[in-house]
Ligand SMILES: [Zn+2]
């Protein structure tokens with residue numbers, strides 16, 4: 001049995017306990033206690049530096065029951081109490097209507113509700129759009145399910161927040177997610193999205209709900225370790241509808257790069273932050289940026305509203321409504337001739353040409 | 357000299373799905389020579405005996421080691437600090453494999 005801990009196995013901060021992990025960003029070896037403390041403190045510093053919240057603010061945590069949002073809820077509760085932010089925290093969950101996947105993860109969120117003593121609001125695609133994801137996939141096929149789900153989820157979170165009269169939603173997107181998005185935008189030549197994809201806070205033009213990512217600089221690996229060491233209760237099963245293939249490839253590339261050079265995740269985010277578009281022809285950028293000093297850049301004066309549903313949209317009809325319209329046509333056809341109609345790919349093409 | 361150890365393996369973060377839903381199990385690991393069994397021998401044991409479908413081999417293994425994105429902890433310590441594949445197992449060790457790749 002290893003009776004004595006070797007000197008080089010000691011925590012580099014407290015020098016008294018055994019190091020259990022090595023931080024990817026700086027290769028520092030830490031014990032369990034120091035790691036938890038350092039992780040939380042760094043999130044607190046990000047929150048302070050970026051002025052993410054104000055005292056008395058109501059903040060909804062986009063909670064999926066997965067590791068990132070579960071850790072986000074745990075850390076936010078801890079910091080809100082430790083540093084007396086004075087925030088009113090609420091869990092906001094989306095029920096996409098995916099039997100066997102979302103059922104189990106919502107059960108996790110419900111346990112989190114009592115574990116973290118936060119109110120919980122669940123909004124469902126069914127109640128908002130009269131479609132569940134299962135019905136959408138049955139109607140339009142599995143191929144573009146992520147595109148559909150992404151469009152609908154974005155609106156659903158906003159609508160859920162407004163229902164609660166909350167104007168700030170925070171999500172568990174971590175540094176790996178940010179780096180992956182930068183990488184994807186570069187690989188697709190989607191340069192217009194690089195700049196906005198690394199913002200810690202975004203606010204759809206004129207939208208009453210802003211979004212922030214307090215874990216922007218937190219490594220996925222550290223989030224999993226944090227959940228493990230604090231024995232947090234999270235849910236981990238891949239969504240029944242497999243993610244987009246290209247995104248998966250980019251994620252694998254990123255993980256292989258991280259193995260060789262762990263700092264690369266933060267380096268990619270840094271590169272994304274430094275890339276600025278030449279401002280020649282900004283065609284209706286729909287995102288406005290809330291800068292760290294609190295000032296705001298407005299690309300257009302007013303947000304347009306969707307003619308159908310009234311949701312903010314740069315186009316006459318919003319993405320969700322276009323998508324739902326296509327689905328309704330498919331549903332009608334399916335009901336008439338009983339065969340599956342493949343309008344999904346065409347619809348996805350239409351959606352890709354619209355600015356978000 | 358016995359070169360046989362009994363350790364506990366855990367599959368977390370959704371990784372249990374490729375091991376028939378098993379989240380933890382006792383593994384009897386033997387080295388194929390007179391040395392002490394290592395994590396490498398445990399991984400061979402796992403892929404030989406616990407993996408349900410050979411198609412999922414690449415979900416767990418890449419280039420003769422555990423695939424990047426799967427966190428390996430030996431008694432709660434990251435295996436990076438314990439010599440990774442060459443760590444010599446002791447009876448009673450708990451080796452945790454956690455997928456970090458599943459949705460957040
Ligand atoms: Zn320490």
Ligand SMILES: [Zn+2]
Pocket residue numbers: 306307308309310311317318319320321322
């Ligand atoms: Zn609309």
